[in-house]
Amino acid sequence: MLMTLPEMWDFLSLYLQYSFVQRAMIVTVLVALCSALLGVTLVLRRFSFIGDGLSHVAFGAMAVAAVLNLASELPLVLAVTVICAVLLLRTGQNAKIMGDAAMAMVSVGALAIGYLLMNIFSSSTNLAGDVCTTLFGSTSILTLTEWEVWLCVGLAVAVTLLFVLFYHQIFAVTFDENFAAATGVRTGMVNLLLAVVTAVVIVLAMNLVGSLLISALVIFPAVSAMRVYRSFRAVTLCAAVLSVVCAFLGLILSILFGTPVGSTIVAVDLAAFGLFSLAGRIRRA
């Protein structure tokens, strides 16, 4: 289906009048902002895969919630994910067990148990479709209720505020945890805060892109920004703006061409990464 530009515009403005599209827009922008802010420190601390691991945990928790027939699955999913995040991130730089192995074990373990539970207990007639939706997001972003949008707005504002307040502490702990601890920064508290916030953002982002693609939202903006900028502040700001722009663009494209929201956003992130790599190379040359 090919459209001319004016046709596209008409099509879009028609869609933008629907409240479910507006809600999706708001949530998309907020989730993209939060995940990019966190992404910078997660990538630099070599925790790129935490998003993957935690989202699989959230997937497992969702399956349990479904089996238990809970009215609202979010509280349980949030609680379980936060606990796992604290356990995984607590050790920081001084980990005794290899962080990546622990992460992989938790990640695939939760995925397997979740799918197993859904298979055994689910009463749904379209199990494959349900699983696919949870893993890839697909349409769930368009079916958000008003309550969920408000919750998302509240959490996103809280995350952003915490990030701004603790910005310097987060920098210090990311750059050199031992120095920060030795000179009196409360690194334990900062690590705990990062773990909790990471879990919250992951659970929020699951609605948007699904379990399997969350890592993209966390990693791509940060890595793209690092190609071009050389100070922590510039990288953080650039990642936040880039992430919001890419997510917004991805959502518009997915409406225009009827593609899945999550994978379209990730594709735009990927394209932006290509552009930023090129820009970085030109700048250095």
Next chain:
Amino acid sequence: MAQLVCEELTLGYDRPILTGLSFEVNAGDYLFILGENGAGKSTLMKTVLGLIPPLAGKITRGEGLSAGKIGYLPQQTRAQRDFPASVREVVQSGCLGRRRGLRAFYSAGEKARAAQAMERMGITPLADRCYRELSGGQQQRVLLARALCAADSMLLCDEPVTGLDPAATEELYHVMDELNRRDGMTVVMISHDPAAALRYASHILYLGEPVYYGTREGFLATGAGQIYSGRGNRPC
């Protein structure tokens, strides 16, 4: 005046690496900690800094040497080598340990302290450069400036010349010596470099068999001191 007193320390993570270690550091000392790989040098430093608890024994910090008053020059990690941060950001982060309460921005006092530390290390012109693009010697000066932001009276350095070329090594020793003599900063340095220890140290802590703690002159009289100074017969 004793700034740091360690009595009968037992060090290690789970199993003890070192037992019965006692020494003290006085204001204005220049203490070198020597020893083979695995002798427990870095573990000792982490224990003194309070990053890991001692398995036994007591560490007493003197007046005004609470957390936030010891400057620390750690070994560089691999992650730092490609970390996007400006020199100013790294140096200013040294002020955080003294801060009480939460603020999103650095105060004028903190900025002034960081500027002063950069001036002292001669890196003011590099303030807006990217840390990862500097030479090894310049990076150490940045980390030293950061340590100065945290420290008033004592600097702990963990093998600071590792990976530096001879000129940068010489320069770093010179800077440390100047901080010690001119500014009266107490320096505790872990080192693999016996020549530097014999040249700069006022005191030496040798973690070997037997453990030695005392003045540099006293160390020269011990067996290990003879070997380190090249006067004794090196075991082959």
